[in-house]
Amino acid sequence: MTAEITRRHALLAAGFGGVLLPHTLSAQPVAKPAELKVGITTFLSGPASVFGVPGRRAAEWLFDEINRAGGIGGVPVRPFFVDEGPGTEHLVGEFRRLVQSEGVHVMFASISSGSCLACTPLSDELRKTTILWDCGTQRSFEEGPHPFAFRTQGYGTPEVLAPLLYLLKHKPDFRSIAVLNQDYAWGRDSWELWKTAMDALKPGVRVVAEMFPRFNSTDFSTEITRLLALRPDVVLTTSWGGELTTLIRQATERRLLERSLFVMPVGEPSMPALARTMPAGHIIGARGDHWINHPAPRDRAAFDRFIEGYRTRFSEYPIYPVHHMAQAIWALQAAYAKAIEAKSGGWPNDQELANAFRGLTFPTPTASITLREDGQGLEEQIVGLSSFTERFPYAVPEKMIRYPAAEISAPVGQKSTDWLKTLRPGMETRVGAAL
């Protein structure tokens, strides 16, 4: 914006008083800012706050540590949190407020896929680097390019395909399956991904029931009765949070998990709440490779420091949103370092920052993540069987298999459902290495 508009702004601002607090945006922000502002949208209310609040805690904790160590590129970081709970229309308004009024330098957008789908086009319009820090919808980068959006973790396709490959290896002779997913976009999408991949990898499996109970259900007795009668070999559920905890509690009471093998791609966050109620021997995923009992992390000391740091500060075990938030922050650090170096010490503008993210590889304590040219991150997936050890009061995986992200993600420019159709039986023997 020109200086003339700025002056008018100031006059009008004086006229309308303190309620509005307008800030001008400068299009030439090459000067180092006094603080690095990061806008973060996360669930602070509603059922998904089981993910949103740990995510927020992780951000506050890590930014505190970064600031104590001198900030990013010598600039202290200041997070601005926004509640995703009230819905898209509110969130889109808040996104604009953070960018246009607070003048944030980077946005971290959203847990809900609906929120991400609304925020990514906004990042194009406002030309503001936006990190999709937790949402998993494959639609984000498959329905069109988003030059300012990057996802610093895996997404739905590998997160569903990895447990499927694990199942094919662990119990290759299963003949029937039932699905019990939440009745909303993720529940439907994940089943479509699973079904497409399963039909390609193991044709002829009988789907005995497709059940989509209402989102936020608290009673699954009807579904459990039906599953007890149908006796499917495998039950898939991509439910999460309190709902999964409730489902497993009710299903174990009626011994459903003794009859059918459960596959829970988003099982990890519910394990601490389920504690010893969770039966052993079922397939659990964590939307990534950051299991708390990871047997061979890249940097053992850093991993332990991270886990213990979070645990001592908040008296709870970190679950995957904590790791996803941390990945977004580490990516941010790496991208700024790369951009500042490319500019030989100068502070990057929005375009230069976005350029630094494209193709970025940044280390995590467990492995490293590379952002592809379409913005999608490649994160390894680890799946295992629920088991109990001395170390943790809840179920953690054993007999883990690690799947390299590039081999289980749809290639750039391809739609996941089209790509999954091209898979051939026997993939489970080729992809994935036991840990």
Next chain:
Amino acid sequence: MRRAEPLLALAGAAALVGIAYAAPWLRFVLTIALAKGLAVLGILLLLKAGQVSFGHAMYAAVGAYVVAFAAPGMGEALVLLPLATGIAGLLGLVVGLFITRYREIFFSMLNLAISMVLYSMLEKFYAITKGTDGIRVAPVTFAGLSPERESAEWAMFAIALLLAFGFGIVARLYLASPMGQALAGIKTRETRLEFMGVPARHVLLSAYVFSAVMAGAAGAIIAMTTRHVTPLLAYWTTSGELVFIAILGGAGGVLGPFLGAAAYELIRVHAAAAFADLWQLTLGIALLLVILFAPGGLWGVLARLFRRVRA
């Protein structure tokens, strides 16, 4: 007060334009506020007849989804708006034909029930509506022009403001007409209305359809402004929000809904900015304060101030 209304409306509009100019990010918030004000104006008409609708968000959702479905094929705002408004009005007529037989709690609850049916359909017909993730609304053109982001935002703001004025004037004329006056008759004693030869159902039906039309226009504006529609638009909490705004604004004049909507949206964004965890509490306290100390809503407060100045 009634005579001062046009002047106040002009002053309010000028203030909104000024705010939108001074703080670009509020332009979006105020466009939404104006749209919601339109929907609340419809609720206000029904309130005049003593009927509260807890389902009017469904007409806004219909307007919004019409825009979302039609925009890829026919992305002209000046066509989409009448289309969305017309379809919402048509649905209002069909639903209104039997819903206007009921009064008070039955009227409220049936509206709620039908809106939740629409919500479930939007959520469950996944192949068509993309479920809770919602549909991205394609960019729209304005009279054949496809402006830059900032001009497009101004265009939407201007359309919302013009519609607010247009519908505000029509609603004012309507309320002053015999049909509008008869609404109060439904509230006080319906049988007397019938004795006078005025069919109460027709009176209520016309108001109902009019309110659906306004909600449809509101939905279309919301869809074209936020550029993403989700089934949440039809959820009962959204309908409740409209009633909340009606109470906040006050049921006195046609300015009340817009006053309420602007206040509601501004309180919400500032509450969300100041305390991300406690914005619900802040809104709740604002409503409690209005109920306890200003039963006539913000409009009532304004009217009282106005009288005191003149006295």
